[in-house]
Amino acid sequence: MNKRLIQVLGFLTSSLGWLFVLCTMAMDYWRISQLGGQGGSYIIKVAWYWSNLWKDCFTDSTAVTNCRDFPVLWTVTPFVQAVRGLLMCGLTLGFFAVVLCFLGMECTYIGGAQKTKDKMLFAGAVFHIAGSVSDVAGYCLYINRVAKTTFALRLEPGVLRYDLGPPIFLGLVGCFLILLGGMFFGVTVFRVIVPESKVVYAYGGGTYMNPRSRGRTLYTGYYRPSRQYGTYVGSSSSSKNSKLSQTINTKISERDAFV
Template sequence: MRKRLIQIFGFLVSSLGWVFVLCSMAMDYWRISQIGGQGGSFIIKVAWYWSNLWKDCFTDSTAVTDCRDYGVLWSVRYVQAVRGLLMCGLTIGFFAVTCCFIGMECTYIGGEQQTKDKLVVSGAVFHFVGGERGA
């Protein structure tokens, strides 16, 4: 019974870490900077520049937002490295969640106990390699 509880808790925590990595891919405000607002009215001269992994945006004081998508994926060096690492981590994390789910003691898929234990260990290794270390 204790082994099952530990496996279920570990599965939930590691799956939650995978979901957090997935959510970070969709966040809009990775980098924010304020432009203007010095020596005059904040209403007229202020604007915000923000970007994420997919686009650059510019919002002025009238709340008009102008966005530019990254046209060529390999044109931005550092953004591409982060984007690639996150996608690799998500793919490896998906395999980790699948291996851990099949290998848990409380599921009826996966065969005999020794095979299930190997699946759980390989799922844990995939989680560490993919970067999802839990909440």
């Protein structure tokens, strides 16, 4: 597939994911609890308790909603503060990721040389993945808090059993799209940032050498060259030849001395 097409697809996918995550910050019904309307009663009276990251609300059967906004930051429930912080951190990383990926895409003619654009695109992909992990951690923390009350055997008086609302699932889908877009960006520039090892051919005969041994000769590693006059040392035949030559030289020297 074309490199530009993959990058455009990654940009659209990741941007849509961040839009989903951003929408969940302002959505209601993060958790819902329904009261009444069960047991086959002819007179149905239903009420709903629901919450998001900013307020707790109650809606009765006449569709009248009363809400209580959360107080100042340092008096909010700790897990709500943690979820807010993780989502805000993820959105901040996502903003820088979108800008870097837009500048580093091959189809945009801004951002500098191609090598610089590839580095910016790779950095944007890393920011996408890091921001998505931060958002997933925030959603999982909220899910864990809701699950504790949902599956608890006994609850304290006044504590309700809540169910998960649509914003949680929308946010998780958005995080998956962000991860997918970051992977699309990373695939297109991974080989540029981390190139493959090259093979060096020697003497044109198809013989190749490892790049780590470029400074060596073609015969290095097969035998050790001699120290003087190219004499080959190291085999049994060479030692026998040297002894034979010494014996012949000794006999010749004795004959010359006799003459």
